[in-house]
Amino acid sequence: MTETRYDVLGVGNAIVDVLAQVDEAFITTHELAKDAMLLIDEERATSLYAAFPPSEEISGGSAANSLAGIASFGARGAYIGKVANDQLGEVFAHDLRAAGVAYDTAPLEGGPATARCLIAVPPDARRAMNTFLGASALMDEADIDQDLVRASTVTFLEGYLFDREEAKRAFVRAAEYARAADRRVALTLSDIFCVERHRDSFRQLVKNHVDVLFANEAELKSLYETEDFDAALASVRAETRVAAVTRSEKGAVIVSGDDEARVPATPVEKVVDTTGAGDLFAAGFLTGYARGAGLETCGRLGVIAAGEIISHMGARPQVSLADLAAKAGVAIPAA
């Protein structure tokens, strides 16, 4: 492979999170789904927001969260995703660039507003996400910069992109560019409902185009339609180069051909908000992977980042992940 300018290029839905702490009754009353992401239309977004407690706005988006984490580890990241030309779009772009991620996708003019995700965080920290996709779903193939894909060691795609046709075409285009340039393709399954919505497409994709697959236990089981975790693991082992499966407080299992690594979760004093746990695991893992680290090092970087993110509200790191890795004695290979 020729040299790259970026370790990881993320492609995803560009979203600003609207976060609020709620009680259990709020989850029930508004029929929200914990540990999951529901797509909502503008009308539902308006009525749910009206019912929302006082909130804070923090830039989000699954792959964008991962890229912010990758930059916090000191790795080189870029991002493609669509905001509108509005205040929340400006906030999203600012926060990503300020985190050290290259981001130049042209904002959407004259269409829907920047995407928002209304996130209700109940006392048990298992967040319920409700996304109005807005401008983010209107990213299209023209937004995928082929030179940028060529210049990136890994192109990282989020499964959520499959939820709208334009974004899905952009997703496929990015994967094609990466393969043509002999770069690696990583995919996160994103969410169990997302897997259920797109199982067949994901199966094809994993088998034919994905080098590194991220999933949690429930998503992996759903992908292979089995209740048997070991059976699902055997299936994915046969179909991808690397699969990294997260299991909440049980840590992560990583399989690659005949190799396997199991990494315990980082102990966390108090789990405040699980938003972004998977995104940040991927951030750590991909930081190591893009630099050629072994499976266990990749996994350890993943759990370090996930442990940081669940200890506070929001899905962007609040301290330097490079410092946390250094403190934990995990070395990140040079670019």
Add this chain to the structure above:
Amino acid sequence: MTETRYDVLGVGNAIVDVLAQVDEAFITTHELAKDAMLLIDEERATSLYAAFPPSEEISGGSAANSLAGIASFGARGAYIGKVANDQLGEVFAHDLRAAGVAYDTAPLEGGPATARCLIAVPPDARRAMNTFLGASALMDEADIDQDLVRASTVTFLEGYLFDREEAKRAFVRAAEYARAADRRVALTLSDIFCVERHRDSFRQLVKNHVDVLFANEAELKSLYETEDFDAALASVRAETRVAAVTRSEKGAVIVSGDDEARVPATPVEKVVDTTGAGDLFAAGFLTGYARGAGLETCGRLGVIAAGEIISHMGARPQVSLADLAAKAGVAIPAA
């Protein structure tokens, strides 16, 4: 006095805070002022925001923060302040209403954007605020609903309103309506630079129209142009019905005619961000004052609220202040 619908009506600049943790070098490099608020124009707002680290957006505005606190104590609050018809304006309105505050000021159409305050929080927690006033300064006399002033026991005005002519006229109008209806007028001096900008006007106002004055030690000394705190206290005692003076970790001194109460600060494990300390002291104090509580009870409610706000990022309470008051054994009189 006839019965009122609201304990406190706040009138102030409607602002969304953009908060980020920074290092000391950031404060120096960008010539920011700790413990103070600087007014910045749109150009400076744009360049400073570009230099800002990843941030979070939380509704702010001095009097609006106070009203959110008043509602959190379970008291009845209303607010007048101007946002634009844009996303951050929607966020501001949502958060205030969701906090339980009545808020119906018509958004500004076709003018500048909703006001933003770029707040840099250094490791010592002494925030540097930088405000682009935008739409907030274009509140005018027509926005002051006379019936609302009449319906409120106390009308609470922030000194920051004096920074622009339109808002200043609205301020004066609100004070006139309150006096005509035999209601109480409270004023916060807001900021030492604000006092320096408007010392003569504030002196006139305090002497002729203000029942309850809020100031910190530096602001009070500046108002009376003396380095002697006791002399400043003697001056304000002669000129207002009640003056509540905050002194950071030394707590608060409240004077009213011959009466005086001194209240120690609430012990706080770690001071994270001093944004809103004065606003929330006023929230507690006014909650008590509007209900006819004694000076010491008012002061104790003030330090309870201030202690909560400085223990986290942002200037809106994160837990129920009514619960904190109950735990501290401070009873809030019924409406």
